[in-house]
Amino acid sequence: MARQPDRADIVSGVIVGLTTMAGLTVWSHLPAEVAIHFSASGTPDTYVSKPVGVALMPALMLATLLVLKGAFRFDPPDVPQVAATITVATMAFMSAVHGLVLAWNLGYPVSFDLVLVGSFAWAVLIVGYAVREEYVRR
Template sequence: MARQQSRADIASGVIIGLTTIAGLTVWSRLPAEIAIHFSASGTPDTYVSKPVGVVLMPVLMLATLLVLKGAFRYDPPDVPQVAATITVATMAFMGAVHGLVLAWNLSYPVPFDLVLIGSLVWAVVMVAYALKAEYAD
């Protein structure tokens, strides 16, 4: 179990690091105000300064990682791999969202209908995975 958690921690850390590097890499091309939240139609409705927009998601990812680690330590799943998979998948999902936000702010077309569908599919797959792993005989 400890080995799987360790690999999940490393993978999560790498994803957070890559997410941070992505924002810093495109820093000079980003506008001074970055859209970070969008309506379902893809219209931005929340803007923040560039420094906040670049570091906010990596900070939220780190906080989420710590919350997940605490939750899984307090109430561990019956199948240890579930905690590792959910943790890494959540970090990957958050990193992907940050990438899409950066892409939109760099004027790349982002298909918000597909983003919404992808988000819902990700949530269903994660819940189904956790339930299947927990209740498999």
Template sequence: MTRRQSHADIASGVVIGLTALAGLTVWSRLPAEIAIHFSASGTPDTYVSKPVGVVLMPALMFATLLVLKGAFRYDPPDVPQVAATITVATMAFMGAVHGLVLAWNLGYPVPFDLVLIGSLVWAVLIVGYAVTVEYADR
């Protein structure tokens, strides 16, 4: 018996695929060592080889997708749309982070203070959404 894929599964798969494709598209322009982690000031403090740098985030995204699916299967939210929204939003967030890492490694300026603010805003919005929707009917 085959399980039908949900729209969230398909959207998440597309985001993961596009994230992987982005790294492959710019492969020839990336340095041999890629910065993947930065201090609060925007200084890189962790480097990996180009193949690892391009594949790591899509692999982490896929693993995160599996963890989220398992968690929501074990403890489903009262409103099923919450699980779908959190899943797709998390994949999009991780894809955006990978895009920013690729951009920095290609020599584009990345405003890390805005990245931090954007990350915090994303977290507040997604948690706010989940809490609001889950407890709206109570």
């Protein structure tokens, strides 16, 4: 019998779907070659074709979702909500990164200093949350 999707699965699926729709929505405004990776100074250093640039992150999100689901099934946290929170937060983070990449390719200014600070803050918050829930609240 197949397992029913839980709320985190549904929310994660919606985030992946919205991320995919965002790329498709701006498709006609994107350049033929899309920058997908940037140096520390904010200079693009990797370009791919538009179809790859639009589809790559949603595909990576699905792969990440499957890896997380497998990892949490193999080694579940003591507090089940931790797995759900980490999964949804990771999908939201990846979606935000894709949104910033799309914005840059559409010509909007993207502050890579703020992206770096935001990424670091996300990592500290999500790790801090998991540690607090798993070890402090036991």
